[in-house]
Amino acid sequence: MMVDxxxxxxxxxxxxxxxxxxxxxxxxxxxxxxxxxxxxxLNFLVDEQGLYVMQGQASVTAKVSCERCGEPLTVDVAAQFAYAPVTRKQTADNMPDAYEPIEPNEFGEINVHGVVEDELILAMPIVVKHDESDCKIDPNNMSWGEIDETPAEHDNPFAVLQDLKRK
Structure with a gap:
């Protein structure tokens, strides 16, 4: 959906x-x-400084894969955002930090669906996993790779110095 x-x-x-x-x-x-x-x-407004602004919020419930056990997990994704279109008068350099600059296309329009999608992606949790009590994998029993139980015999790293000292 394109909007000016x-x-x-x-x-x-x-x-x-x-x-x-x-x-x-x-x-x-x-x-x-x-x-x-x-x-x-989405709310379109002119703020106190005379800047054109698009403020919005988006929310959805989504099913993702748990990073720990791989089973489906339901998360609520919610995003709040504020954009200001870049125009001749309203450049990205003189825009307050409260607004993210957005470049309209050659017709002066922005793709609202694209903005909402970007914001939902950014609002997704970085690591998604069940609570430890709900997860099928016990975090205390997790291990990666084989652990060699035999003690390793290491050469003394200073043995070379011993040889030099004897000479």
Whole structure:
């Protein structure tokens, strides 16, 4: 869905609805099964400094794979964001840190579905795993590779110095 953020901010439009999950291919690739359509609220406004702004929030419940046991796990993904379109008057250099600059296309529009998808991807937990009590793998019994129980006989690293001292 393409939106002109400058015109929308001038009219103080609010979009409240669902983004089709089928439009979020990269986000869906992170999941073990297709999620429901994310709920999205977008507010376009002109702030106190006269900057055009798009503020929004998106949320969805998704099923991902547990990093520990590999079983499906349900997570709630929620994102809040604020963008300001880059224009002739409104450059990325003079934009406050509260807003992420966004480049409109040649028609002055932005892809709202792309923005929502990016924000949901960024809101995903870095490491997703069950609580220890719910996970099928006990973290106390986890080991990687074989552990050799026989004591290793190491040469003394200073043996070379002993030979030099004798000479």
């Amino acid at each position: 953020p400058v015109k929308s901010a001038g009219k103080q439009l609010t979009y409240d609805g669902l983004v089709p999950a089928s439009a979020l291919q990269r986000f869906q690739g992170m999941l073990v099964e297709t999620c429901a359509d994310p709920e999205v609220v």
